[in-house]
Structure formats: structure tokens, C-alpha cells
Amino acid sequence: MENQNLQRMDSEEFRKYGREVVDWIADYLKNTEKYPVFPNIKPGDIKKRLPGSPPLSSEKMDKILEDFNHIILPGMTHWNHPNFHAYFSITGSAPGILGEMLSAALNVNGMLWRTSPSATELEEVVLDWLRQMIGLPSDFRGVITDCGSASNLVALAAAREAIHRQIREQGLAGRTDIPKLRLYCSDQTHSSVEKAAIVLGIGQEGVRKIQSDTEFKMNVKVLAAAIDEDRKNGWLPFAVVATVGTTSSTSIDPVAAISNICQREKIWLHVDAAYGGIAAIIPEMRYVLDGCDRADSFVTNPHKWLFTPIDCSALYTRHVSTLKQAFSLVPDYLTTAEGDVNNYMDWGVQLGRRFRSLKLWFVIRSFGIEGIISHLREHCRLARKLADWISQEKDYELLAPVPFSVVCFRYHPGEISNESELEQLNSRIIDRVNATGKVFLSHTKLHGKYTIRVAIGNLATTEKHISLVWKVIKQEQKLCSTNR
Numbered sequence: 001m002e003n004q005n006l007q008r009m010d011s012e013e014f015r016k017y018g019r020e021v022v023d024w025i026a027d028y029l030k031n032t033e034k035y036p037v038f039p040n041i042k043p044g045d046i047k048k049r050l051p052g053s054p055p056l057s058s059e060k061m062d063k064i065l066e067d068f069n070h071i072i073l074p075g076m077t078h079w080n081h082p083n084f085h086a087y088f089s090i091t092g093s094a095p096g097i098l099g100e101m102l103s104a105a106l107n108v109n110g111m112l113w114r115t116s117p118s119a120t121e122l123e124e125v126v127l128d129w130l131r132q133m134i135g136l137p138s139d140f141r142g143v144i145t146d147c148g149s150a151s152n153l154v155a156l157a158a159a160r161e162a163i164h165r166q167i168r169e170q171g172l173a174g175r176t177d178i179p180k181l182r183l184y185c186s187d188q189t190h191s192s193v194e195k196a197a198i199v200l201g202i203g204q205e206g207v208r209k210i211q212s213d214t215e216f217k218m219n220v221k222v223l224a225a226a227i228d229e230d231r232k233n234g235w236l237p238f239a240v241v242a243t244v245g246t247t248s249s250t251s252i253d254p255v256a257a258i259s260n261i262c263q264r265e266k267i268w269l270h271v272d273a274a275y276g277g278i279a280a281i282i283p284e285m286r287y288v289l290d291g292c293d294r295a296d297s298f299v300t301n302p303h304k305w306l307f308t309p310i311d312c313s314a315l316y317t318r319h320v321s322t323l324k325q326a327f328s329l330v331p332d333y334l335t336t337a338e339g340d341v342n343n344y345m346d347w348g349v350q351l352g353r354r355f356r357s358l359k360l361w362f363v364i365r366s367f368g369i370e371g372i373i374s375h376l377r378e379h380c381r382l383a384r385k386l387a388d389w390i391s392q393e394k395d396y397e398l399l400a401p402v403p404f405s406v407v408c409f410r411y412h413p414g415e416i417s418n419e420s421e422l423e424q425l426n427s428r429i430i431d432r433v434n435a436t437g438k439v440f441l442s443h444t445k446l447h448g449k450y451t452i453r454v455a456i457g458n459l460a461t462t463e464k465h466i467s468l469v470w471k472v473i474k475q476e477q478k479l480c481s482t483n484r
């Protein structure tokens, strides 16, 4: 009884509410489509309905669940909705949710092998499965982090460690014995790379953004010349970040050519394939990772396009000892008797680590590789279909190739050539589309052009949903055009 009180709920009550919550989740997954994908509320509306201070005494679970339904749910943007096409479209699949529930119940902290042998060993095995699925060589070993941004940071910390300048011991501030460090990425690279440079003491000036070509891929000649120029000017080039599936247009940097430069120049190559890497599971799309076998580190995010609930990012490196050199710091209270085991706390910033591999294991086993491939293929097919419809309309233009499942375009009637007018018009279209609550879109800028993005990646999305996207866009665009 004492134990039950400590848990704040006895097991019969837990069973009752647990069933209620699972029923709720099952209905939600079945009916997500019935909710407006984007809530019709203003900033502050939800906060206004929540008490400003916590309850002094215990509240009933019935009341908590009621408030979840009546206060929280109306303020949700539904990422699991089949017409969520903003940013990257994702899925918290049912098998992944089951894994997540069990992980919450076990509540282990996977910092050391002994703090949960299964958590550590399953992480090793599942990441090795994923490595095989995307075709990386067997000398890549992986660790799960919470997100692609954290994976990029950890990888770049390893790259900094690899230059052997005692930065770990002496830091960078006030050092006159080492040149300023420079890392290279394209002007399409995700902002987390620049953030990593800020955190690592390299600074924004230490990030040289290489111009991308007309298809938004890093220009390799410009990269080689930039490294040359920097060396002559006293910089120390230490890392290049190539991207497979850039955030805005999903372009693929020429990794093989970039890796040639990195090998010649002895520079760490990190590949950010947070979104695009998963596509390599499809046999005919293996090519998207051409050259990645020669990377020093590599990231892909199962929480983006592998149906795994947020959060789960897989970071791989062939230089585990360098990574550990950057991060391992073992106080007395964390020393262990086991000799040759993997203590994942040594692989990054985090000490406390959730049991994230469990949900990924559930997903991979429940879908099987064949199931995963067929869903990914369908998403790419739907994207090509939408791109086809767009290209047949005289007043619309595709703004980037469609290598994966994201389509970038804009409405561009012949009589308007002014960029800022086009921006206002397309931004109004997106606002109007989102206000319908039927479809949720986001935008980007591609080489200065305001761009509408439709990302496809939810398991429930079918051709019917993509037809709806196109119908709503055209309908709202007509209303914008007449109101101009």
C-alpha cells in the first residue's frame, strides 16, 4: 500500500486510466484527420485557461484528463494529421507509441551499461540494424541523441577533438598557439550547424558557408578554393558538413566529391542526413548516400521519416575513440567494475539518457524493412505526383528538383516579376490555407525566392490528401488573386 501511495495511483486505478488513455490514443490515431490540423487560436489563449500556480492538494485524474481534452487539445497543431505538410511531415506510429509507453514505465537512465544492460545493448543492436538498412559500412558505430541538432553538435565536437590541439584541456579562449578554426558547409545547411559552432567556441565567423548551385547543392570547386584561401590566410580548416536532404529544398550535396577534398586536406567530414538518410532504405534510392561510406560521422533522424515518435536521432561515427576523447569524463560516483562495456554517457553531453532504442526497435520489427520501403516509396510517389500537377499549371513554378518527398514551388502569375510582391502574395496564400484548418504548410526562401513547401511523410497520407492540398492551395490562391 505504501508503495502504491508513492506511485500516486494504485494499480487498479492505473489500469482504469491506462485503458482510458490507450483507448483515447487509438481513437486519436484513427481520427486525427477530424481535428483542424492547425488550431484556430491566438498566442496566449491556452495559457489564459491554465492556473498560474500549481495545486496544493491532489487533483483527480478524471479532472486532469478532462482538462487535457478541453484545454490542451484545442491548442494542438496535429503533427500526426495526414495533411500536416509543414517543415518535415512525420509520424508517431502506433508501434512506436507502444515502445515509448514501455520506455516511460521502465524509466531507466541509460548512462552506463550497468544502469540498464538492455538499454545499452539494444541501442547498439538497433543502431547496427539501421546502419545495415541504409547501407553504411560496418565500421560505423552509433549512439542515439535527442535530435539532429544535438547530433550535429556532438559530431562537430569530435571533429574539433580530432585536430589534437588540447582544446579539451585548455579551451580556445586566449590561445595564441592555434589558428582560428574554420568549418565549411553550404548556404543551405541547417542552422544547427552554426549553433554548434557557437557552442563549441568556433563562433559564427568560423563557419564559412559555401555557395550552393542552381539545384541548391554545395559547389565543390568553391569549397576547394575556400579551403585553400583560408589556409593561406592563417585559418585552420577542421570540418566540412555535407547535407543529404537539405532542410529547405531537400537537395543532396555531392558527398563523394566533398569526401575527396576532405581526405586530401585531412579534414573531418560530417554528413547531416537527418531527413534524407532514411530514404537510402529504398534499394533504388541507395545512391543518395553515395560517398557517405567515407564520412567520419553521419546523422539520420528516425523521428523524421522513420515513423518513430519524437525524439530519436541516430549519430554514427567510425572514430568512437575520438568521440569519447571529446566527452568522456568519469567522476568517482560513476566508475564501474565492468571492463569492456559501452557506457553511452561517454558518447556525448548527456548523462541522463532515455531508453529511446526501444521505440525504434518496435517500429523496425513491426513494419519490417519491406513495410518501411513501401511507405517511403509511396511518399516519394505522392511528391512526384504533386510536382507533376504543379508543373502543368502555367501560373505556378517548381523552385527545386524533388529528390525525396518535399515539393517546393510558388504561385507566379506572368504579370508579376517583383520579388517582394511575389513574397507577399505567396505568404498570403499560405496563411489562408493554414487558416482553413484542413492543411498545414510552411515556407522557406530559396536563393531569395519566397517558397511554399509541401512535405509528405505521414503514414496516413494518401493521394486523396495530396489532391486536397492542391485543391485548397488553388482555391485560396484564387481568393487572394481576386482580393489583390
Ligand SMILES: Cc1ncc(COP(=O)(O)O)c(C=O)c1O
Pocket (backbone or CB within 6 Å): 088, 146, 147, 148, 149, 150, 190, 192, 243, 245, 246, 247, 272, 273, 274, 275, 301, 313
Ligand atoms: C538537415 C537537417 N539537419 C538537422 C536538423 C535538426 O534536426 P532536429 O529538429 O532533430 O534537431 C534538421 C531539422 O529539420 C534538418 O532538416
